[in-house]
Amino acid sequence: MRLDGRHRARLFHVVVGVGLVVGASAxxxxxxxxxxVRLDDVRDAREGxxxxxxxLAKNYSEETTYCVEIRISALDGEGxxxxxxxxxxxxxxxxxxxxxQSVNFVAELDGISEQExxxxxxxxxxxxxxxxxx
Amino acid sequence: MRPAIDQANDTGAATLRVSDxxxxxxxxxxxxxxxxxxxxxxxxxxxxxxxTRWPLILLTAVYAINVxxxxxxxxxxxxxxxxxxxxxxxxGVLSSSYLAxxxxxxxxxxxxxxxxxxxxxxAWGTAAWGVTMIWTGMAxxxxxxxxxxxxxxxxxxxxxxxxQSLLADYYPVGQRSKVMSVYxxxxxxxxxxxxxxxxxxxQWGWRSAFYFFSLPAFVVALLAWRLSEPxxxxxxxxxxxxxxxxQPPSAYxxxxxxxxxxxxxxxxxxxxxLVSSALGSVFFGSIGAWAPTFFVRYHDLSVSQAxxxxxxxxxxxxxxxxLSGVIADRLTYSGHPSARIMVxxxxxxxxxxLFYLTFTTGNTPVMLVLFSLAALTLIAPQAVLNAxxxxxxxxxxxxxxxALDAVVQSVFAAGAPLLLGILADATTLRTGFLILAPLAGxxxxxxxxxxxxxxxxxxxxxxxxxxxxxxxxxxxAVDAILVRDxxxxxxxxxxxxxxxxxxxxxxxxQVLFGTSCAIPxxxxxxxxxxNGVGKSTLLNAVAGLVDPERGRILYEGIDLVGVxxxxxxxxxxxxxxxxxxxxxxxxxxDNLWIGSFPFCNDHKLLGERLGAVLxxxxxxxxxxxxxxxxxxxxxxxxxxxxxxxxxxxQLLLVDELSLGLAPVVTRxxxxxxxxxxxxxxxxxxxxQSVPVALxxxxxxxxxxxxxxxxxxxxxDVREDALVERMMGRxxx
Numbered sequence: 001m002r003l004d005g006r007h008r009a010r011l012f013h014v015v016v017g018v019g020l021v022v023g024a025s026a027x028x029x030x031x032x033x034x035x036x037v038r039l040d041d042v043r044d045a046r047e048g049x050x051x052x053x054x055x056l057a058k059n060y061s062e063e064t065t066y067c068v069e070i071r072i073s074a075l076d077g078e079g080x081x082x083x084x085x086x087x088x089x090x091x092x093x094x095x096x097x098x099x100x101q102s103v104n105f106v107a108e109l110d111g112i113s114e115q116e117x118x119x120x121x122x123x124x125x126x127x128x129x130x131x132x133x134x
Numbered sequence: 135m136r137p138a139i140d141q142a143n144d145t146g147a148a149t150l151r152v153s154d155x156x157x158x159x160x161x162x163x164x165x166x167x168x169x170x171x172x173x174x175x176x177x178x179x180x181x182x183x184x185x186t187r188w189p190l191i192l193l194t195a196v197y198a199i200n201v202x203x204x205x206x207x208x209x210x211x212x213x214x215x216x217x218x219x220x221x222x223x224x225x226g227v228l229s230s231s232y233l234a235x236x237x238x239x240x241x242x243x244x245x246x247x248x249x250x251x252x253x254x255x256x257a258w259g260t261a262a263w264g265v266t267m268i269w270t271g272m273a274x275x276x277x278x279x280x281x282x283x284x285x286x287x288x289x290x291x292x293x294x295x296x297x298q299s300l301l302a303d304y305y306p307v308g309q310r311s312k313v314m315s316v317y318x319x320x321x322x323x324x325x326x327x328x329x330x331x332x333x334x335x336x337q338w339g340w341r342s343a344f345y346f347f348s349l350p351a352f353v354v355a356l357l358a359w360r361l362s363e364p365x366x367x368x369x370x371x372x373x374x375x376x377x378x379x380x381q382p383p384s385a386y387x388x389x390x391x392x393x394x395x396x397x398x399x400x401x402x403x404x405x406x407x408l409v410s411s412a413l414g415s416v417f418f419g420s421i422g423a424w425a426p427t428f429f430v431r432y433h434d435l436s437v438s439q440a441x442x443x444x445x446x447x448x449x450x451x452x453x454x455x456x457l458s459g460v461i462a463d464r465l466t467y468s469g470h471p472s473a474r475i476m477v478x479x480x481x482x483x484x485x486x487x488l489f490y491l492t493f494t495t496g497n498t499p500v501m502l503v504l505f506s507l508a509a510l511t512l513i514a515p516q517a518v519l520n521a522x523x524x525x526x527x528x529x530x531x532x533x534x535x536x537a538l539d540a541v542v543q544s545v546f547a548a549g550a551p552l553l554l555g556i557l558a559d560a561t562t563l564r565t566g567f568l569i570l571a572p573l574a575g576x577x578x579x580x581x582x583x584x585x586x587x588x589x590x591x592x593x594x595x596x597x598x599x600x601x602x603x604x605x606x607x608x609x610x611a612v613d614a615i616l617v618r619d620x621x622x623x624x625x626x627x628x629x630x631x632x633x634x635x636x637x638x639x640x641x642x643x644q645v646l647f648g649t650s651c652a653i654p655x656x657x658x659x660x661x662x663x664x665n666g667v668g669k670s671t672l673l674n675a676v677a678g679l680v681d682p683e684r685g686r687i688l689y690e691g692i693d694l695v696g697v698x699x700x701x702x703x704x705x706x707x708x709x710x711x712x713x714x715x716x717x718x719x720x721x722x723x724d725n726l727w728i729g730s731f732p733f734c735n736d737h738k739l740l741g742e743r744l745g746a747v748l749x750x751x752x753x754x755x756x757x758x759x760x761x762x763x764x765x766x767x768x769x770x771x772x773x774x775x776x777x778x779x780x781x782x783x784q785l786l787l788v789d790e791l792s793l794g795l796a797p798v799v800t801r802x803x804x805x806x807x808x809x810x811x812x813x814x815x816x817x818x819x820x821x822q823s824v825p826v827a828l829x830x831x832x833x834x835x836x837x838x839x840x841x842x843x844x845x846x847x848x849x850d851v852r853e854d855a856l857v858e859r860m861m862g863r864x865x866x
Contacts, residue, residue: 012257012359016352019264023348026271030342071216077426077441079211080222119430122437127216 036061037068037097037131042124049117050110055088055126057105059097066097067134071127072107076120083111088126096134189304189361190316193297196260196354197320200293202327202347203267203286207232209332210340217340218276228283235287237544243291244537245391248530252296257359259292264351271344295536302524302532303364307373308467310524311474315459315517322452367529370600375686382607386530398535402588403475403526406580407519408542413577414482415543417489417570418512419550421447425505428563433498443502450509454481458514462521471593474522475585478515482578485511489571493564512574515581522585526592528599630655630785630816631676633842636685638671645671648685651835651842653785653818658811660831660848661820664860667837669820670712673787676818677709678702689785703731706784712793712820714770716777718763722754725762725773729780740780747776750806768799775803779810786810788819792826804830824856836860 003011040056053072059065074082088105089095097103105126112121211225218224246255266286273279297317305313331343365371367384386394399405425447426440435443458477465473488508495501520536527535550570557566604611631653638646645668653659661669674680676687678699687694694702708729716725726747730740748755751772757765762773771791778786788807792800808830811817821827827834834845836859845851 009359012261013356015265016261016356016359019261019268019348019352023264023268023345023352026268026345027342027349030271030345031338034338073212073215075212077437079208079215079225081215119427120437122441125212125216127212129216 034060035128035131036064037066037128039070039126039128040102042072042126044124046117049112049114050108051112051117051124052106052108053088053124053126054091054104054106056102057097057128058102059099061099063099064133065099067095067132068097068128069095069130070105071129072109073125073127074109074112075122075125076116077122082116082121083109087129190301190313192354192357192361193256193301194317194320194323195350196256196293196358197297197317198323198327199260199347199351199354200263200290201321201324202331205325205328206331206343206347207283209328210335210343213335213340214279218279220276224276228280231280232283232287233544233548235284236290237541239288240291240295240537240541240544241395241534242391244295244534245394247296247299247533247537248394249387251363252300252533253358253361253363255292255296256300257355259289259296260351260355260358262292263289264348264355267344267348267351271341271348291537291540294540295533298520298524298536299366299529299532300364302370303366303368303529305369307369307525309463310521311462311466311477311518312459314520314524315455318455318517318520319452322448322455325448367600370529370596371604374597374601375684376600376604382603384528384530384603386528391534394531394534395538398527398531398538401526401592403585403592404523404535406585406588407475407478407523408539410478410482410515410577410580410585411519411539412542412546413573413580414512414515415546416550416553417485417574417577419547420554420567420570421512422547423551424554424558424563424567428493428567431563433501435498443505446502446506447509450506451513454510454512454514455517457510458518459521462518472586472589474518474525475581475589478518478522479578479581479585481511481514482581483575485578486571486575489574490568493567493571515578522589526589526596528596628655629653630690631818632686632688633672633676634686634688636675636682636687638668638675638680638682646675646682647839647841649842650685651844653816654833656811656814656816657832658808658817658819658830659833659835660827661818661835661837661842662822662824662827662856662860663837665822667839669837670789672837672842673709673789673818673820676785677707677787679709700731703781706782707787708778708781708783708785709787710774710778710789710791712789714767714794715774716762716765716770718761720762721759722762722765722773723758726754726776726780729777731781733782743780743782747779750779751776768795768803771795771799771803775806783815786815786817788817790820790822792821792823800826824853824860828853828856
């Protein structure tokens with residue numbers, strides 16, 4: 001079926017109109033619906049080629065206690081791994097985070113060479129690999 | 135007759151008395167000399183760029199949005215890995231599949247750009263891009279993500295070949311480099327979106343960035359839909375004054391894609407530019423990928439410092455792109471027809487020594503300065519080469535030319551990091567760079583040695599082809615245009631203003647019919663004729679208030695057609711419109727001040743000029759704060775004339791000075807006009823009153839039925855004969 005100019009214009013405006021509404025709604029939805037457990041900035045210290053990485057996880061929910069698994073990656077400038085991800089361990093307790101509480105998680109990464117540390121390492125990144133109520 | 139200058143000296147108007155006609159003495163005393171208006175900042179910016187920058191802004195925005203995604207994806211790699219548990223290989227496939235689709239589809243999109251309505255291609259492509267961004271944000275698995283990325287790659291090429299083809303038709307040929315350089319900044323502006331996207335992704339998740347970036351895409355798509363589609367080759371035909379001829383079809387419109395691409399490649403300048411760009415891309419690609427490592431390895435910068443230093447590439451590139459466009463257009467305007475190739479070639483040639491020094495110096499600050507300069511010269515040629523490519527390709531082949539160039543650049547830039555990596559492994563990174571650096575120089579040398587001689591030939595061939603096509607469609611009209619063009623010189627040393635065959639209609643009523651005349655430099659020239667023959671329209675056309683449908687108006691050799699009125703004032707053309715042309719609700723002071731806007735930042739000159747006007751019209755001194763509408767008719771004309779003088783015109787157009795005024799008032803005003811022409815201002819005065827015209831003018835032009843004929847010096851014109859002629863009778 002071939003559309004004439006007027007119908008093409010109508011179709012275009014519908015696509016754009018719907019796109020604008022969906023795009024705006026989805027953006028707002030993403031901003032509003034944030035995960036209950038969120039991580040703070042990642043900090044790191046280095047001894048030789050061993051990097052000790054620490055991140056603070058906070059439970060923003062008001063009622064639910066979460067058990068989380070946090071993993072740490074070492075990335076180069078293009079976002080690619082310099083070594084396999086490492087699971088971070090809670091500094092205190094069993095990794096249970098109660099409503100409103102924060103827990104520090106720490107990991108040690110020792111698979112990065114000195115040259116990679118000097119020339120390629122861009123950042124350490126932490127993420128919540130799993131989150132369960134407990 | 136016009137009062138002599140020495141008579142003017144007796145008026146007591148100090149600032150007028152001391153002139154030798156055009157001299158510096160006058161200027162030193164803050165007079166009304168036409169030489170005092172600062173015009174050094176003036177650029178002949180045509181209407182499309184000067185007042186309708188919209189298509190350029192919009193297409194640059196489309197470009198910026200389109201490329202932003204290419205930078206966005208790597209910033210969210212960590213987040214994608216987290217959510218989907220992806221390996222590095224999977225992420226690499228995401229990037230590569232996108233680039234592969236872009237590369238494959240760029241060539242067919244080039245054909246689409248040459249065959250279909252370009253504004254619609256951009257609008258649909260950008261809207262589809264927005265839809266695909268939302269799709270990417272909604273992806274729940276790797277396959278869905280991969281499919282959305284590949285779809286995004288399908289829409290990416292809708293922009294570049296199409297936009298460059300459009301810009302070549304929106305804006306005058308003489309400003310093509312500048313326009314392309316502004317468009318080129320879109321690529322660098324796209325980088326600026328990355329921090330926004332990265333911040334959003336970090337704060338609210340990677341999906342929010344994709345959703346959010348779809349919004350500007352939909353907005354610009356909507357705006358692009360409303361852009362008017364210019365006729366293909368419109369500016370090139372306009373450059374040759376063929377725009378009035380019948381729009382001809384081109385053989386390229388129906389040519390098969392393969393033959394059309396062959397035709398593109400058979401254009402020597404295009405091929406030379408392509409080879410040069412390919413070599414430049416090898417170097418550019420290796421710099422982008424390996425420069426941070428070089429900074430870390432040889433200058434002990436941290437990785438984050440090295441990443442920051444790499445932004446110098448963008449800053450230098452932005453500066454280079456803009457500078458090269460301006461320089462190339464200025465040189466072209468100054469009579470260097472191959473300036474676009476020359477600027478690109480010299481810039482690429484300079485890249486070699488600059489990068490050589492960058493890679494060999496041990497001083498980090500010096501290295502960073504050299505790196506910025508080298509980046510400037512590395513990126514500078516791109517925009518001017520885009521303009522040159524448009525010059526040497528037929529308007530119906532430009533989309534395909536741009537597409538071919540984009541594909542070649544992508545392929546060579548993509549392979550460059552690997553090549554440098556191999557060289558670095560075999561030697562050192564520094565040596566690898568030093569091995570590749572001469573490629574930039576070779577790219578420049580190729581342009582200068584092979585491109586310079588072919589460019590003029592290829593450009594002329596396109597021009598001739600356009601003439602042939604137009605002649606095939608309408609031989610009589612084209613031949614008439616060619617004859618007319620040969621008859622009128624582009625720059626005429628004896629005449630300040632040359633009006634050449636202009637037509638103008640008010641709706642269905644045509645007023646000017648191929649009107650031509652040449653106004654000598656200096657003196658006062660009267661244009662007389664019956665009411666309604668087009669005298670005022672002619673003045674309005676010179677002042678830019680109406681646009682002729684065809685023909686040229688050459689002022690100091692500059693074709694004014696398309697130059698906005700306000701810029702004509704900066705050039706030195708001022709119109710004192712007919713009737714009481716004051717702003718009645720504004721004060722006398724404000725009315726006068728409005729006339730001075732070309733130099734409104736020069737308060738000293740403004741004060742001097744206001745003082746000079748008040749010396750000429752002392753009656754206005756006590757009425758500066760009175761609203762102009764409450765003045766008498768004569769005083770209002772003084773304000774109108776004073777306002778015109780505030781601009782320091784080189785060419786003063788006066789329309790019906792005497793209309794509705796008492797003879798004594800008219801005489802006073804005429805005396806001022808006469809004195810002004812004695813100071814070097816060329817005055818053209820339109821008058822219905824023959825005695826008034828003959829009293830002030832040096833030469834007389836007669837206008838009837840839209841045509842102008844010169845009657846010669848006023849001494850040779852008999853008043854009664856002129857009156858009879860105006861009455862429609864043959865002079866006895």
